[in-house]
Amino acid sequence: MEQADYILCECDAAALEAFVGELESCHTIQIIRQPAVCMTMVKAEDSVESQPFYLGEVLVTDCEVQVDGQAGFGLCMGDEPVRSYCMAVIDALLLSADFAATGVKAFLDQQAVLIADRERLEYNFIQQTKVDFKLMEQD
Amino acid sequence: MGYIAVKGGSDAIHQAKELVEFYRVKEQTPPVSVEQIRTQMRLACDKVISEGGLYAPEYAAIALKQSEGDVFEAAFILRAFITTLQRRYYSETINTREMFIRRKISASFREIPGGQVLGPTRDYTQRILDTTKIEETLKDIRQFLDRFESTIDKEQIKEITTYGKVIDLLKREGLLKGVGNVEDTTLKDITREAIKFPAPRSARLQMMARAETGGLMALGYSSMRGFGNTHPTVGELRYGTVPVRVRDRAGRVRYIGKIELTEAEMITTMKTDKKNSVPLYSIGYGLCFGQNDTKAICMGILDRAMRSPEGGAPANDAEFVLYHTEGVEAMGFTNHLKLPHYVTFQAGLSNVRQAVERANAAPAKVKAEPVAG
Incomplete structure (x- = not known):
């Protein structure tokens, strides 16, 4: 579930919208709660004494749907009505009995590769700034 | 000390709001997009989300545009915005x-x-004004990105x-x-x-x-x-x-x-x-x-x-x-000083005038001095 959520939050929004658009013709989708922005309070803790504290709020969008009678819930950061709706639809499909026939897995796998490539590339850019300062006494 | 409210001034306040908008756009330069602010004024947005207490980079960019780059004002706008929405969730403790x-x-x-x-x-870099930024074009940006990406050996990705x-x-x-x-x-x-x-x-x-x-x-x-x-x-x-x-x-x-x-x-x-x-x-x-x-x-x-x-x-x-x-x-407190304090100041002024008059009337050595503060 976490891996699916990660992919759906991080993947390209246009690709996600196009994929869910294709699903709409094959399923009965009912919007239970329209996508709406709201707040999530982020809880943190200090790294030595584990003192919990509230760091601040994050703007999120949530949405609830039913797909062929199966409830689905989408929640993502930002003002993202389309993404939260798509997430809710896919969440319902992931929970449905005929999940295998939906093509969701193939979509998630394909997007996972793209996300991993993008993140690996960024990581390698960052690693180029690795530094080893020499003390002046050293050569 | 109590405060006495003022009323009226709606037209002037409205016109002042219009005038500030006039000064924002009067040179008729192309509008700055929110996306440009979010990406190219990244660190300004980071200040606003941090001080506003709301992680919403796109909204921070809107607030910066609206406030002509005033970070205080933009953070204030985000704080006000938070109160308009329901808090529906609490996160798990982040790690x-x-x-x-x-x-x-x-x-x-x-x-x-x-x-x-x-x-x-x-x-570790020198803070030298980079005047080449005046001439920066989208082509320059693409060239930079191509050059930057070419520094990575795609065969040696870690x-x-x-x-x-x-x-x-x-x-x-x-x-x-x-x-x-x-x-x-x-x-x-x-x-x-x-x-x-x-x-x-x-x-x-x-x-x-x-x-x-x-x-x-x-x-x-x-x-x-x-x-x-x-x-x-x-x-x-x-x-x-x-x-x-x-x-x-x-x-x-x-x-x-x-x-x-x-x-x-x-x-x-x-x-x-x-x-x-x-x-x-x-x-x-x-x-x-x-x-x-x-x-x-x-x-x-x-x-x-x-x-x-x-x-x-x-x-x-x-x-x-x-x-x-x-x-x-x-x-907010600092800026409230700009609001009319006519009555309170006049009351103080009256006291000072009376004190000065008393001091001048008295034959003693007491002399009127400027009031501190």
Whole structure:
């Protein structure tokens, strides 16, 4: 579930919208709660004494749907009505009995590769700034 | 002293609002897109999300555009915006050890797990005005990106790893301890319950996380300069992204996205009480939204300074630190001075006039002097 959520939050929004658009013709989708922005309070803790504290709020969008009678819930950061709706639809499909026939897995796998490539590339850019300062006494 | 309200002025206020808009656009330059502000004014947006206490980079960019780049005003707008929406969720406790590291440095140790990674920083560079930015075009940007990407050997791509923390090394050696003060460790939410002093540490950290950077820097700097006894070293400073998870109504823990954070662990050797003579290390903790090195470092310094049993300096006084680094309140109070105070000032003026008249009428040596303040 976490891996699916990660992919759906991080993947390209246009690709996600196009994929869910294709699903709409094959399923009965009912919007239970329209996508709406709201707040999530982020809880943190200090790294030595584990003192919990509230760091601040994050703007999120949530949405609830039913797909062929199966409830689905989408929640993502930002003002993202389309993404939260798509997430809710896919969440319902992931929970449905005929999940295998939906093509969701193939979509998630394909997007996972793209996300991993993008993140690996960024990581390698960052690693180029690795530094080893020499003390002046050293050569 | 009571205040007397004023009324009227609606037309002038409306026209003043129109006039400020006129000055924003009168040169008829192409409108700056919110996307441009979010991406090319990234660090300004980071200040706004951090001081506004709302992680919403796109909305921060809108607020910056609306306020013509005034960070105080933009943070104020976000604070006001928060109150218009329902808080439906609380996240699970975020784990900064999961951070996708964009930057991590230590001033205490040369060799740290995974090495020192400077990341995106202008540290160590000369601050020379780059006039070539005047001529920058989209073509230049694309050329830069092509050149930058060509520096990576696609055949030698390294896999992503996370790294242990410097403080965990000290902890394992038994050199790092909690401050050990007897203090309130309950979790308070200062957005729901007004802060009271002595404030629990959770409230202090929450207030500093959304405090104004300049205010934190001024007081943190005062402590380093000797108005206090905090002599910190950057144990580790990290900037990167951390996953946020929320438990949904069905009880499932759901990933909802990642936030950019700066985290500072400031190591100090300050003693915590007279009985404890062993010079163990302890940390001051700083954590805030966005890439804000200065803010996180100063938050760490002040977190530690406020826990000092010795006190005596502004940075050791929680009430002093927290009230005076709260940017929106400080700005609001300062700016209220611009509002009409005709009646209160006239009352004071009348008293001064009477005092001057009495002084001039009296044959004694008393002379009228300018009124202070």
